[in-house]
Amino acid sequence: MALLHIIYSSSTGNTEYVVDTLIAALHESSSKLIVEKQRAEEAQAEDLLKGDVLLLASGTWNTGGSEGQLHPRVYALLTDRAKDCDLRQKPCAIIALGDKRYFYTARAMEHLVQFVQQHNGRSTESLVIVNEPYGQEEKVQKWAQKLLTKIPALAS
Template structure:
C-alpha cells in the first residue's frame, strides 16, 4: 500500500516538472476557438490594405463603435484572411463596414491593389446580400494622386450596391479635402462613404471617423434595419446651448410643417413633451431641443 502511494506521488511530481508554462501573450487552444464564430454581432468591419493605412482607419472605426456601445469584434477583419469564406464571414453580422485603399489609380476596375480585387467579380459577385446594411470607407493620397483620390472606394461601393445591399453613410465633399477628382463621388455630388488621407491629413482621420460613425448611428445603420441613406429622412444635428439651472417647463410649439424628430445622441436622452423634441442631461436640465428642417 505504501509503495503504491509513493508511486502515485512520483508520477504527479513528474507531471508537474514536465509542464511547460505558456509564453506570455499566447492564447490557449480552447480560447482560440472563439465563440464569436457562431455569435451574431451587429457590425463587422472588413478592410483590405497595402501599407497599413487602411487598417489604421479600420481600427479607429472599431474603437468608435465600441465607445458608442455597438457590438463589433475587438479587431477589424482583413479581407486577405477570409478569401474563399466571404459568405460565412458576412453572415455573422447584421451590418458591414468595408474599406479599401486605392492603388491602381485611373483603372476602370480592380483599383484597390488588395484581395478585394480577387473577389469583386468572382466569389463576392456570387453572393446574395439583398437587404444587408453596408457602409464603405476608403483612403487615398490627395497630393500625389489628386486626380484619382480614393477611386477604389467608388468601385467598392458599386460592387456592393449591385449585390442588393442597402448603402449608408454618404458624406459631403467639404473644403477640408484637396483633391482634383475622385471616382468615389457619385451622381448626387457626395462621397459614397467615409474618405480619409493618412498620408497628408492623418490628423483629421479621428474626427472624420467620429462624425461618420455618429452619422451611421443616426441613419439606423447599426440596427440591422432602418432606411438607406438615399431614402432616409435627413438627420438634423442638435446644437447644444448653455445648460440652464432650472428644470424644463415648456417649449414653443413648432409649426405643423416641422414635426418633432427623435434622434439618439450619445450621453443625451430624448424627451418628447408633446410639442417638440427636447434634449436633457442626466439631471433633467435643458441643453437643447431639435426640430426637423
C-alpha cells in the same frame, strides 16, 4: 446586441488605422455594439453576410497597372470569391482611402458602392479619407456617430 462586420485590407497600415480608430469610437459610444474585423484575404463570400451591418474598407490602388482601383486583396475577394454573393438587402457602409497626388484620388469608393448595388446590398454611409489618416481621427470619430444614428441596427 447589434453586430457590425468589417472587411478590409491594408498594406501600408493606413486602412487598418482608420478601421481601428472607427472601432474605438464606436465602442466608446455604444456598449451594445459588437464589432468584428476581418482581413479581405481571409474572407469568403459568406463572411459578407455576417452581422447586422457590413462595412467594406479599401485603399485606392493601381491594381493591374490602372490607377483608381481597389486594394488587390479586396479586389480578389469581391471579383472572385464573392462575385456571386447576394447581400440580401444588408445595410453596407463603406470606407475608401486615397492620395490626392493621383487623378482618381479615392476611386475605391466608386468600386465598393458599385459592388454593393450590384449584389443586392443597401449603401448607407460612406467615409473618404484623403492622404495620411494620421491627424484625421476627429473626422473618423464624427463619422462613427453618424453611422450609429443612420443605421438603426447599430443604434439599438
